[in-house]
């Protein structure tokens with residue numbers, strides 16, 4: 562089949578890679594000059610297959626006033642006169658039940674574990690270089706209450722096959738000596754040895770290169786304008802460089818999917834959650850963490866990427882077209898300096914702003930639509946690098962009519 566994939570972020574590129582493996586004639590369209598230049602560019606680098614629990618959870622309800630009022634809260638909400646924001650928020654609140662949160666955790670963990678197996682296969686078979694490490698992840702808690710809640714989640718996840726271990730504050734320092742500046746502050750942590758890290762941009766570029774060598778055509782610098790419908794089918798994609806006809810279309814355009822889909826009557830459950838990252842050069846004089854770290858107090862993640870340290874954080878629900886806020890970046894920098902003062906060369910940090918394509922349930926939307934030949938691969942939110950391979954394989958299996966390796970039911974459109 563001739564298949565047109567819209568979007569060359571990590572999700573669209575993984576889709577094209579698996580489609581090429583099935584022998585399809587694939588064209589990928591992206592407005593940027595190369596693959597992986599939008600949200601897949603400088604994210605946290607975490608392949609955190611066991612940390613996929615949704616943001617929507619009963620415990621967030623009491624925190625909402627803080628998100629509204631405090632400018633230094635790691636999560637920030639600024640109300641806008643935007644129907645999509647309120648529509649999204651209502652669905653988010655509806656998902657804040659124990660039942661919904663547990664259901665989503667079960668489905669996302671299955672997708673996370675499936676993605677882990679697929680990433681490992683790619684690493685083994687394709688030999689791509691993306692500063693990949695199987696270094697494990699330590700999630701830190703500064704309060705006894707926070708640690709207790711994490712232990713409950715760990716016990717639940719153990720019933721689903723996650724292998725994690727609770728550590729005391731002192732044991733956290735033993736496992737990661739670079740945490741010395743936090744001695745005395747830590748209540749403890751949850752350690753997951755099976756987590757990986759890597760550079761999402763390098764991964765996306767390398768996988769796009771492999772897909773290209775297998776016949777995939779990448780049309781960069783090509784802005785998609787609309788899908789042209791013919792009854793309940795899509796006939797072509799209209800772009801600023803002409804129309805592209807195909808037998809099937811996959812929308813994987815990150816937050817850009819919202820507009821493209823709206824024009825054909827599909828309301829995607831997407832809203833941007835903005836965040837920032839810093840990338841520090843690391844020299845022999847620095848003391849970066851060796852394993853991936855999540856500091857839950859500030860909601861900041863740290864990943865060693867070769868001779869760099871990637872630091873990412875902030876989750877800002879501040880508007881469909883909101884841009885970077887220098888105060889939030891300054892806050893992230895201050896928090897990172899306090900946690901790892903010698904983690905790297907802060908004076909020469911590269912800074913970045915990105916927009917997570919988030920759904921209210923934190924679950925991506927994968928698979929068929931009401932149009933017979935239009936498929937979705939959207940909404941990976943804060944876990945797009947982690948979930949890209951599993952999401953793409955599920956969509957490609959659905960297009961092929963092949964039985965999937967895990968149940969895709971929880972990810973179907975329209976999203977519940």
Ligand SMILES: Cc1cc2nc3c(=O)[nH]c(=O)nc-3n(C[C@H](O)[C@H](O)[C@H](O)COP(=O)(O)OP(=O)(O)OC[C@H]3O[C@@H](n4cnc5c(N)ncnc54)[C@H](O)[C@@H]3O)c2cc1C
Pocket residue numbers: 567568569570571572573590591592593596597598599600601602603604605606607608609783784785786813814815816817818821834835836837838862873874914915916917918939940941942943944945946947948
């Ligand atoms: C601060 C931050 C930290 C993060 N940390 C992590 C992490 O540690 N681990 C993890 O798993 N995930 C993380 N994420 C999430 C992850 O980066 C995203 O989920 C992922 O990059 C989304 O990939 P995507 O391919 O869907 O979107 P994108 O990478 O945004 O790709 C979409 C592509 O579509 C193109 N496009 C859009 N509209 C159009 C159009 N009309 N015409 C043509 N092209 C179009 C864009 O140019 C873009 O290339 C983080 C995100 C942020 C912001």
